[in-house]
Amino acid sequence: MSDATAVPAPARPAAARWRDRSMLLVTCVGLFVTQLDLTVVNIGVSAVQADLGTGTSTATWVVAAYFVSYAACMLGLGELGDVLGRGRVFLAGLLGFTLASAACALAPGAAVLIAARAVQGVFGAAVLVSSLSLLVHHFDGPGRARVIGLWSAVAGLALVAGPTLGGVLVDGLGWRWMFWINLPICLAGMALGARVVPLGRPPAAGRPVDWRGQALALGALTGVALGVESLAAARGASPAGWAALALGLLLAAAFLASQRTAPAPLVPLALFRSRPFGGANAAALLLNFGTLGLLFLLSLYFVRVAGMEEGMAGLCVAPLFAGYIAVSTFAGRAAARWGSRLPAAAGLAVAGVAGAAVALAAADRHTAPVVAAATLCGTGIGLTLPALIAVSVGAVGTERAGLASGLNNTARQIGGSLGVATLGGIVAASDSTHTGIVRALAVNAAVYLLGAWISFTTLPGRSAEEPRC
DSSP states (O other): OHHHHOOOOOOOOHHHHHHHHHHHHHHHHHHHHHHHHHHTTGGGHHHHHHHHTOOHHHHHHHHHHHHHHHHHTHHHHHHHHHHHOHHHHHHHHHHHHHHHHHHHHHOSSHHHHHHHHHHHHHHHHHHHHHHHHHHHHHOOTHHHHHHHHHHHHHHHHHHHHHHHHHHHHHHHTOTTHHHHTHHHHHHHHHHHHHHHSOOSOOTTTTOOOOHHHHHHHHHHHHHHHHHHHHHHHTTTOOHHHHHHHHHHHHHHHHHHHHHHHOSSOSSOGGGGGSHHHHHHHHHHHHHHHHHHHHHHHHHHIIIIISOOOHHHHHHHHTHHHHHHHHHHHHHHHHHHHHBSHHHHHHHHHHHHHHHHHHHHHHHTTOHHHHHHHHHHHHHHHHHHHHHHHHHHHHTTOGGGHHHHHHHHHHHHHHHHHHHHHHHHHHHHHSSSHHHHHHHHHHHHHHHHHHHHHHHHHHSOBSSOOOOOO
């Protein structure tokens, strides 16, 4: 019998298995702590505002500063990892994130805290992009898909844990512990990473890095986010807001011009000739605008309007991401069966309708319906995201899949930064926090529905042929 005579595959040495597990663990530690800071701080915004004596507009930037630098630096730091070495960028990112977290915890005022949060975002982006690159290049074959799935699950776990952990820390120890908690996690990651992360010759040593493009991207996103938030807070009557927005748009135009001539551009503009690729990234931006904006608004609502302690507020926010995780486990199969258009458009439509229900329930101060509607919104998000990623990667071919995935991730983080800035400005401009939150929730629901329309009109259906760039 052939089965009896088959030679089994040789077992991997114990040292190699230890290194595999350690590599997965250290990259997941880095991912967890950077993703945690996307959500953990939202629940403590009210405590920061009360302790430091800031207004809503300033407190918004305690959250938004991290999103802006995190989003703007992601592509450039991925390139830097190829040039200097992914292991070096990963360890440097963890060290910088540790120091920036300590600076946040020790911040004497809002200005220092916001600046430290921006620095956190830069180093967080370095950790995120290099952690995935390290996994992709360490594992191959079926093992690679398995560990990337585990890596993604850790990201979802961090998003769920963030509001709950943030609430517990603020209630028990104070808001500064939202940042102190990062130090033991990062130090453990650095200790293990120093033993297992490769520090050999970089794969693209000597290749030029588009520093000009990176600087223009960071300036453009900062200017646009500042301008949008200021104009929303002042109901359009802010000369400084108009100036910041104009500067941001000017820098964005300069960035696009630079990408046409750069020898190694951060964003090859030819990719956006694909209608599905452009549509998927536009919808992804709107998806995260709504999702991270909703997280910010729910955190404000439960603490400032419903009068909850931060710990209970965190528990009420967590179902938003629990619904996302529950549905995303089979959403990829739905996209494979019916094409990307239906799950993406339907998911965003569900999120939009549920978001409107959140606004109505919040207007009447009915907490239980707010939680239920937010959970339904999370299921729509979970149905949408895998379909958008599949289109973004599939529209450009496997040889550019990594770049396409990075661009999609960047689009989502830009959406999150603009969402927090815009919706925070709407709250700041209103006569009362309650009224502002309800108005911002209504705008947020409309953003989801706009994303549904873009998905329905640009993404391929089941039998459609996706054009390749």
